[in-house]
Amino acid sequence: MASAMNDIAIPGQLLPSYREQSPAVRARFERLKAREVILTVSGLHKNFDSEGKTTVALKDINFNTHRRELLCVVGPSGCGKSTLVRILAGLEEHSAGDVLLLGQPVTGPGSDRGMVFQGYTLFPWLTVKKNVMFGLEVNGHGKLESDREAMQWLQLIGLEKFADAYPHQLSGGMKQRVAIVRALANQPRILLMDEPFGALDAQTRCRMQAHLLEIWRKIDITIVFITHDLDEAIFLADRILVLSAHPGQIQELIEVPVPRPRSVAQIVSPEFLATKARLEQLIYSARHDPGEEDDYPIVARMTNVTDNVE
Amino acid sequence: MASSTLFRVLRPLSPRAKLVIGILSFVLPVGVWSLVSYVPQIWHPQIMITDPGSVSYLDVGAHLARDAYEGEVADAKQQGRAPPKGVPANPVYLPSPGEVARAFYTSFTTPPETKDGQWLHQSLWHSIRIIFWGYVISSLIGVPLGILCGAYAALARVNEPFIEFFRYLPAPAFGALMVAILGIYDGPKIAIIVIGTFFQQVLIIANTTRKLDPALLEAALTLGTRSRQLLTRVVVPAILPDLYRDQRILLGWAWTYLIVAELIGTTSGITWFITQQARFQHFPNVYAAIAMIGIIGLGTDMLLAVLGRRLFPWDRSLAKFA
Numbered sequence: 328m329a330s331a332m333n334d335i336a337i338p339g340q341l342l343p344s345y346r347e348q349s350p351a352v353r354a355r356f357e358r359l360k361a362r363e364v365i366l367t368v369s370g371l372h373k374n375f376d377s378e379g380k381t382t383v384a385l386k387d388i389n390f391n392t393h394r395r396e397l398l399c400v401v402g403p404s405g406c407g408k409s410t411l412v413r414i415l416a417g418l419e420e421h422s423a424g425d426v427l428l429l430g431q432p433v434t435g436p437g438s439d440r441g442m443v444f445q446g447y448t449l450f451p452w453l454t455v456k457k458n459v460m461f462g463l464e465v466n467g468h469g470k471l472e473s474d475r476e477a478m479q480w481l482q483l484i485g486l487e488k489f490a491d492a493y494p495h496q497l498s499g500g501m502k503q504r505v506a507i508v509r510a511l512a513n514q515p516r517i518l519l520m521d522e523p524f525g526a527l528d529a530q531t532r533c534r535m536q537a538h539l540l541e542i543w544r545k546i547d548i549t550i551v552f553i554t555h556d557l558d559e560a561i562f563l564a565d566r567i568l569v570l571s572a573h574p575g576q577i578q579e580l581i582e583v584p585v586p587r588p589r590s591v592a593q594i595v596s597p598e599f600l601a602t603k604a605r606l607e608q609l610i611y612s613a614r615h616d617p618g619e620e621d622d623y624p625i626v627a628r629m630t631n632v633t634d635n636v637e
Numbered sequence: 638m639a640s641s642t643l644f645r646v647l648r649p650l651s652p653r654a655k656l657v658i659g660i661l662s663f664v665l666p667v668g669v670w671s672l673v674s675y676v677p678q679i680w681h682p683q684i685m686i687t688d689p690g691s692v693s694y695l696d697v698g699a700h701l702a703r704d705a706y707e708g709e710v711a712d713a714k715q716q717g718r719a720p721p722k723g724v725p726a727n728p729v730y731l732p733s734p735g736e737v738a739r740a741f742y743t744s745f746t747t748p749p750e751t752k753d754g755q756w757l758h759q760s761l762w763h764s765i766r767i768i769f770w771g772y773v774i775s776s777l778i779g780v781p782l783g784i785l786c787g788a789y790a791a792l793a794r795v796n797e798p799f800i801e802f803f804r805y806l807p808a809p810a811f812g813a814l815m816v817a818i819l820g821i822y823d824g825p826k827i828a829i830i831v832i833g834t835f836f837q838q839v840l841i842i843a844n845t846t847r848k849l850d851p852a853l854l855e856a857a858l859t860l861g862t863r864s865r866q867l868l869t870r871v872v873v874p875a876i877l878p879d880l881y882r883d884q885r886i887l888l889g890w891a892w893t894y895l896i897v898a899e900l901i902g903t904t905s906g907i908t909w910f911i912t913q914q915a916r917f918q919h920f921p922n923v924y925a926a927i928a929m930i931g932i933i934g935l936g937t938d939m940l941l942a943v944l945g946r947r948l949f950p951w952d953r954s955l956a957k958f959a
Contacts (some may be wrong), residue, residue, distance in 0.1 A: 336824050437862025448856035450950050452874045462860035465870060493951040506856075513861060 342601040348584045350482070356582055359565060360395040365549045366415070369422035373410055373575075383574035384410050390568055392517070396545055397550045398548060399564035401557060403610050407575030409551045412521045415551060416442045428516060438466050438570055440511030445522040446504040449494040455505050456481065456490035462513040463552075484542070500531040504538065511548065520552045524559070533591065536562055540589060546600040557606045561599055562589055569609050578609050667734060674733035679727035691718035700726060737928070740921035750913070757910055761929065764895055764906035767823060771830025776884065779838035783885040784880075786839060787846020788872055795893060797843065800836050808833035808894055811851045811872070812901040821902030832895035838887050845879045846872065878945065878952035885941050893935050 348356070366527055371387040384407040400408045401493055413419040415426060421423045426433040426605045428440065433556040449458050455476045464472035481487040503523055512520055524532040536559060554560050560567050563585055569578040584598040593599050650658065670889050673680050684706040689695035701709075704725060713720040727733075732740075744757045756764070764892035765821065786793040815825035850870060857871045858864075901934050907926055914922035946950075 416855075418855050418858065436855075436858035436861075438859075438861065442856070442859035444852055444856060446852050448850075448852045448873070450853060450856075451872070451953075452949070461857070461862075461870075464860045465857075465860060465866055495951060495953055508861070519859075540931065 332366060333558070338608065342599050345581065345601040345605040347598075347601075348582065348616050349578070349586060351413065352548055352584055352586050355587065356565070359393050359396055360539070361566040362396075364391045365394050365429060366392045366551070367425070367427040367430075367555070368435045369427075370424050371411075371414070371426065373407065373414060373419070373420045374422045377496065378554070385414075385421075386576045388575070388577055392549055392551060394549055395527040395543075395547060396565050397552065397563055398566050398568060399552045399560035400568045401554060401560045401606065401610065402570030402575065402578075403572045404555065406570040406572040408555075409521055411570075411575070412442075412551060412553050416440055416519050418442075424526075425533070426617075430511075438462060438513040439516050440519055440594060441513055441515035442519045443506050443510055444504065445525045447494065447499065447506065447522075447526075449502055449506055449509070451494050454491050454493055455486065458505060461511050462509060466513065476512060480512050481505075484508055498531070499527050500535055503535060504519075504525070507539070507542065511542075511546065511592060515548070517549045517551060522553055522555065525554070525556075531554075532556075532559070537591075539563065544588075557603055557610070558594065560606070561585060562591075563592070567602075567606070569606065581605065587597060636637050655956070668925065671734050674727060674731070677725040678844070683726045683728060684723035684728035686721055686723045688722040690721040692721045695721055698916040700729060714865050728792075729918055731926060732880075736921040737924040739921070740925040741928070744922045744925050750917070755909070757926070760907050761903075761933070764899065764908070764930075765933070766828050767898060767906060768807075768830060768888075768891050768895055771894075772834060772888055773828045775831045775834040775838055775887075775891070775937075780842055780880070780884070781834045783842025784838045784846050784868070784873065784942040786843035787849075787876075788868055792892075793843060797840065800839050804836035809897040809901075816902050821829065823905070825901050827896035830891050830894050833898075834887055834891045838883075839892060841883050841887065842880060845883055846876055848879070849875050877902065878949040881941075881945050881948070885938055885945075888941075889934060889938065891902055895930070 328424060334335050368391075371385055371388040372383070375382045375384055385510075389581075390398075390409065402408050410419060414421045415433065417440065418435050422581065431608060433440070446449075448456075450461065453461065456474070459480050460470075460473040461476035463476060466468070468476070478487060478490065481490055484507070486501060489497060489501065489505075494505070497505065506523070507518075510535065525533050527535060540563065542548075552563055554563075562585050567581040568582060569581060571578045583602055585593050585602065586598075620633065641753055643650070649655075657830050682703055683700045684698045684703055686697055686701060686706075687699065689699075691713055695701070695709075701723065703725075704722070710720045713717075714853075747757075749755055782796065784798050811832055812825065812829060815828040819825045819828055820859045838909050853875055854867060857867060862870055895906075896908050904912060907930060913928045914920075915924065
């Protein structure tokens with residue numbers, strides 16, 4: 328399976344190919360692909376029209392996710408990964424192609440697809456519990472039943488003590504935990520997450536990733552997770568969809584060879600490093616068109632020539 | 638306190654500094670007023686006669702311009718007559734803080750000067766009723782219309798250009814028309830308050846509604862909220878604290894139309910009191926009545942601010958200025 332082309336050398340160590348899977352991992356992927364398809368995206372295009380000019384944001388996107396899969400989408404800024412997830416949520420319309428949830432075309436937002444945003448979108452005027460009850464109530468569940476279910480969800484994430492607190496009294500990580508169960512309370516088929524941990528500090532982010540995996544292991548949910556953090560993608564994902572920018576296209580759908588259950592220690596494992604090297608190669612070397620990030624100038628020296636810091 | 642801690646851009650003050658400076662904001666103008674009133678060397682362009690002497694046209698208490706007084710004194714001395722005596726005084730239209738403070742009390746205890754006249758508290762109560770009904774009628778239509786204009790671009794487009802035009806028309810200009818339509822009593826006065834408030838109200842509330850974070854709407858949509866539920870479930874609760882703040886500002890706005898409104902048709906309320914007192918040159922009473930309007934306005938607003946913090950415990954922008 329491993330071809331020489333895909334071996335990436337780093338000093339003192341020859342990494343295996345990111346395509347090399349241990350028997351356990353391979354068996355897991357076989358089981359995963361045997362499960363039913365939840366989401367089908369085929370021939371998806373998205374164009375933006377502005378000032379008479381048409382920009383292609385997404386071009387010919389095709390992929391499936393299976394039940395209880397955790398799919399991460401990565402790509403450089405401007406690859407349209409946020410647009411993609413917003414189309415899946417039904418918040419934006421696509422220009423061509425199909426988005427099917429269990430075979431049914433997606434026509435607009437709905438409670439069968441939950442979403443967690445990067446910004447904290449908890450309703451500030453509702454307490455934590457009422458935030459979680461919101462989706463249940465608008466979908467016709469009674470107050471008592473919603474109340475009981477909301478408390479169960481809060482217990483699941485250990486925030487039942489904060490049921491009557493307002494969102495502004497919570498830390499960023501707690502807010503996102505509430506946002507996750509608020510989306511899950513509707514029992515959606517798929518949970519869409521648009522860089523949900525992007526605004527958190529590094530430590531909280533790490534704990535949230537482990538927490539998300541814990542939730543995902545315990546309930547029947549399929550997750551599509553958008554991120555620009557490659558470590559996060561590898562740590563969380565079964566498969567990683569790599570997009571390129573201008574236009575947003577699929578470069579590769581990578582099966583992550585890191586075995587589960589995942590732990591922080593795996594970040595230095597050969598499989599992890601090999602996957603990361605491949606992602607970096609795809610994302611950072613493929614930048615041939617002059618984007619904004621290539622335009623950083625050499626800064627003129629404004630100190631004495633002998634006064635060097637490195 | 639060092640200026641370095643008092644003058645920092647967009648930084649809050651310490652609670653102590655806040656209190657002291659807040660008190661100063663009233664003490665300073667009253668201080669200037671006191672200086673002008675009680676220090677004879679400052680301004681005092683007139684002389685109040687305490688003894689007319691030999692000048693036949695002067696009475697005790699009459700005000701005379703300083704140079705006219707000096708002329709009379711010089712004439713009298715030259716002719717060997719008794720010179721008039723007097724003390725430096727300010728014109729009658731600027732009473733001292735003490736006089737106004739006294740008037741504040743006595744204006745409530747003085748019975749009306751004419752038989753059909755009203756006590757001050759009756760005048761005030763009448764004015765408050767005019768404001769209340771004008772503001773309520775304006776809000777009953779203006780608030781829902783403002784929210785709808787903010788939420789739906791089509792409604793904004795059909796309403797706002799005309800409202801933008803109409804809000805430049807001075808409300809008092811409709812006085813005569815309103816009297817013709819609504820009679821001479823309270824109707825036209827309330828109508829002027831409504832005209833003065835309503836058009837600003839729609840535009841301000843529409844703008845407040847448009848400032849709503851669209852991410853909250855998207856979050857609600859992905860939770861399965863149907864678009865007709867959005868207004869009641871998300872838009873209104875989300876903007877409520879800002880709406881409340883707008884309504885407080887607009888209530889102040891309504892007060893500023895009061896005097897003009899009460900002059901229309903039969904003069905009534907606090908305006909009637911003020912014009913009556915000015916006619917009799919009871920200027921301390923005039924100032925007291927004007928100050929009363931300020932106190933009622935500020936008092937209501939402070940009350941509403943406290944109530945607002947109770948009503949919206951989750952609102953952060955209120956807490957910042959609390």
